[in-house]
Amino acid sequence: MRDPLPLADSSADAVFAYMLLCMVLSTKEIHAAVGEIRRVLRTGGTFVCTVRHTGDAHYGAGTAHGDDIRENGGFAVHFFDRALFNALADGWTLNEVHAFEESDLPCRQWRVTQTLPR
Numbered sequence: 001m002r003d004p005l006p007l008a009d010s011s012a013d014a015v016f017a018y019m020l021l022c023m024v025l026s027t028k029e030i031h032a033a034v035g036e037i038r039r040v041l042r043t044g045g046t047f048v049c050t051v052r053h054t055g056d057a058h059y060g061a062g063t064a065h066g067d068d069i070r071e072n073g074g075f076a077v078h079f080f081d082r083a084l085f086n087a088l089a090d091g092w093t094l095n096e097v098h099a100f101e102e103s104d105l106p107c108r109q110w111r112v113t114q115t116l117p118r
Helices: 027-040 083-086
Strands: 012-018 041-052 069-073 073-079 092-101 107-115
Touching: 012 027, 027 041, 027 083
Parallel strands: 012 041
Antiparallel strands: 041 107, 069 073, 092 107
16 A cells, blocks of 8 residues: 555546555555545545544554554554544545444444545
8 A cells, every 4th residue: 555556547436445544554654545545536436444443442552653553462553533534534525434343352443435526
């Protein structure tokens, strides 16, 4: 995700990113990745992603690496707060932010659906 996507401008109807943006990416790199997703989506295209958020049990635990990145058990996660997602949604139509839990941790996530305005 640190490199441009190998797709032409306005060539995709939708992009789905399961916990991709909460990997070890800085906030600047996350903004760049969402910019790349925006570039490849057609007008009216949909971007759906899931991210772990600051309500997660692992947020605040483990080793801090700055920029809301925490390492637990050798696995680092960038935890999202609502302000970060609001900034990423700038210029998009934010359709839904759905909170859910997954696994026994529990892993608390948001599933965010947004579209490029027509």
